[in-house]
Amino acid sequence: GYFMRGTLIALPSIRDHQKRVAGLEYMEAEHQRTAQEAHLNALDEEVAAVRIGADEEDACWMAQRQSWCLQMEMRRRTEQRQLDQRTAEAERRRETLEAARQQARIVELVIEHAEDAAAAEARRAEQRRNNEIGMQGWWRRCG
Numbered sequence: 001g002y003f004m005r006g007t008l009i010a011l012p013s014i015r016d017h018q019k020r021v022a023g024l025e026y027m028e029a030e031h032q033r034t035a036q037e038a039h040l041n042a043l044d045e046e047v048a049a050v051r052i053g054a055d056e057e058d059a060c061w062m063a064q065r066q067s068w069c070l071q072m073e074m075r076r077r078t079e080q081r082q083l084d085q086r087t088a089e090a091e092r093r094r095e096t097l098e099a100a101r102q103q104a105r106i107v108e109l110v111i112e113h114a115e116d117a118a119a120a121e122a123r124r125a126e127q128r129r130n131n132e133i134g135m136q137g138w139w140r141r142c143g
Helices: 002-052 059-142
Strands: none
Touching: 002 059
């Protein structure tokens, strides 16, 4: 009775809080993923610009440029791994958010069902009281 009702009243605020937290965590993960992707794209553009300007260079600069390009490629691979990790984390947090949304909806449905059942029981009790009053009147008149 009372304990169950108190629990049902508290559940929506708990689920809403979980949903809010999951939403904020997802937004943060997605922001980090987007920033990482922008950083990776800038690095790719920098490497491409150096490679394009390599037509009229002496042998020493070409060796330095090649070394730099190899370093940038290693850095790019590291950045790509970080992007992949951030993408996976954003997806995990999106799934957590979706689960929190579903749990909040389930709680809403349970509460609606409990309220409907309580209202139906109240209607039945009212009908029983009315029937008893009617029977008492009938017995007074006829009995």
